[in-house]
Amino acid sequence: MAAIFQGVGAAAPLSSSPSNSFDSNKSVFSPPRSFSVVRSDGIVNLNPKGRSAQRLISNAVATKADSPAASSSSKPGHELLLFEALQEGLEEEMERDPRVCVMGEDVGHYGGSYKVTKGLAKRFGDLRVLDTPIAENSFTGMGIGAAMTGLRPVIEGMNMGFLLLAFNQISNNCGMLHYTSGGQFTIPVVIRGPGGVGRQLGAEHSQRLESYFQSIPGIQMVACSTPYNAKGLMKAAIRSENPVILFEHVLLYNLKERIPDEDYICNLEEAEMVRPGEHVTILTYSRMRYHVMQAAKTLVNKGYDPEVIDIRSLKPFDLHTIGNSVKKTHRVLIVEECMRTGGIGASLTAAITENFNDYLDAPIMCLSSQDVPTPYAGTLEEVTVVQPAQIVTAVEQLCQ
């Protein structure tokens, strides 16, 4: 399995964290601490300030040797893991605006099943970080009612798949109420949670709900993939007046990165240029970004120059960034974890064909997960999702 994150397993996310020195009372402005390094096969963004100025790290796997050098104290910012970045973003927004509250299962005393809300209940109280009973449909609806009457709830689905139970409220009320009320009521909720294929979590805990929610009019969907954009998107989503669904990935919570100390947000509608290139545009999001970057390593060695874009905004698509890339490279490969049928890739293929057909030299290739309920067995699970080797083959095919 290409993605190796130490200690990550949905079974015991709290106890197996590599960050043993994590201080549960950490405040927002703690100085950089030394963590045990997480081996990741993803890119670590060393220049988080400007999207346009991102550098390619040729060694896509961050090793122990790299990090201490990279985290020299003269560099601004602080290092943290992705779930801490989410927590930081959430905490900062809760400080900034007393109407921001959190509701979900086990978000309060337990600290969240992935520790995203750890320590918040102690700090802000049980009403602001509300432990709900197991009633997704109703507490999502409750969050929507609270949003209509002035609060700004962040609703957590313990696993994104559980939000299937809340589909009624998300589709009918979250998406539609602003419209059917003639604009009288806004629903500034953030619905977030971990989704995606984890490590042998079984079919029901490995769902990709972005494909089901994408048709709902009136909502925005974003997917985070690095600590930097996780915090930025979390903050932007909370500040947005629209209902936003923030997709996190179970396997990305322990990614480590250095992020700025100052306040920043990531634009909800923009895509992120991960690696500029010339030969082919690879569009991806969430965890597949790391598979793509690993494949990119191989491709670079083979002489290709892929342009990798993390689309981040799943609905609506950032057709400007994508379009500019298509106009440059004329070849598009979409790599996603969604199912083949009706996934984000399918919509993206349609959108690109509609808007940029003239610029394409080859049909768009879309690599998605198999239309299979994710099997438990590790070997089978591995082949349900897209692997770097397939990405390499696809690029080679595309660039013939």
Add this chain to the structure above:
Amino acid sequence: MGRMGFSPKHACLTDEKDPNRQKITNLTSCLLVSCQLNLHCEVRPPFSSKFPLPFFPSLPIGTKATKMSTAFSAANFSTQSFPLNHTSTTSHDSPLVFAKPTSQFLRSTRKLRLSSSSKLNLNRRSGTVVAVSDVVKQKKSKSTPTLLITKEEGLELYEDMVLGRAFEDMCAQMYYRGKMFGFVHLYNGQEAVSTGFIKLLKQQDSVVSTYRDHVHALSKGVPARAVMSELFGKTTGCCRGQGGSMHMFSREHNLLGGFAFIGEGIPVATGAAFTSKYKREVLKEADCDHVTLAFFGDGTCNNGQFFECLNMAALWKLPIVFVVENNLWAIGMSHLRSTSDPQIYKKGPAFGMPGIHVDGMDVLKVREVAKEAIGRARRGEGPTLVECETYRFRGHSLADPDELRDPAEKAHYAARDPITALKKYLTENNLASDAELKAIDKKIDEVVEDAVEFADESPVPPRSQLLENVFADPKGFGIGPDGRYRCEDPKFTEGTAHV
């Protein structure tokens, strides 16, 4: 020992402060404010056997064990925290459990019960109920008659109910004339519930309704013009014509909808109540005591969202009142055919809140119960479940041929028309003269006519309105290929942009 639900201390029906308030003994022939008895209540002596109290025989089907569940008592209202887990099976000890089951209501219902070949079982109630009238008959004979409402209140209630009725009748006319389309669900017959509850609210209190929401909107204060325009699909409607009959919203009047799927508004109401509590406890707006009312029907009481919200509301003591408008029918599905235990009020105590059953055709009874329930919520004592027994005179919607309901049942309830009953009460107690009431009728007719005229003359929504309210922040439509946000595209404001 049990105290009746409305005791002197409680000042519900016997208002010691105002000797002019009279008990509603003669309002209608049906006496049903029923409270379940509680082990912790005190008996209120004396009870004379001269006044037979109504007692509904229990349904034979498996309800025995739950016949007397935890109750709603006056004593518990203001002083004690509500005990969450007591189940009473010994209520028969209480002298208030009556020797002889008699009930004018039930008697008349039994007359309507057809031969055994009929599938309809009109015996809809079981368990012990208590009549308000008999509680207070004692007092009545001693003191001068005291009224439940003042003249102004009476006229206000009358006007509101007549507005509801006239408006709905006009809706039917307009529908058949092709001025409005789709699903239109009329509220005829249920006005007492809407008026009885909503007229006690302040502007900042919230109301959440279902698809049968025209009259809730009117009672809450949304102008008839705005509602009629919305029904006609005009841009001057309360939701700019975008919602329609089933989606009435008003920010100004705190009407939070209008929902097409049943049960879907109950969590929203719970959320509004949560906000009220949050404002008081987190944002420290100490005087925030806004109450939310959630209206829904008998069919909804079998839905998961109902139970989930009862749990959460009781758990966090949210300031909400769950009002069940039990009109016995969910389109063509009789409540008795779809519900294992048809006594919905019993489901409240199962979650730790009082459950009350009230005659929903009697606006004064509804109002008294509402006062108590809303008062409880305002004081921070938590939610209440109120089951209003009511009836819709028309079909489920204007598309419903309404063939399943027994004409005798319809006639029975038509005889208990809440507007006629209130009229009788007002005139018999010299609170209003026939002339005054007729003047109100006329005034309402004019209001409704004016509403129709206004709606007719209003413009239809222009094409440019199509995309305006999809997002509160239109940046949500994203960035177009040219790098600009789509909402900046001129075609967007024309409503012709492809998004």
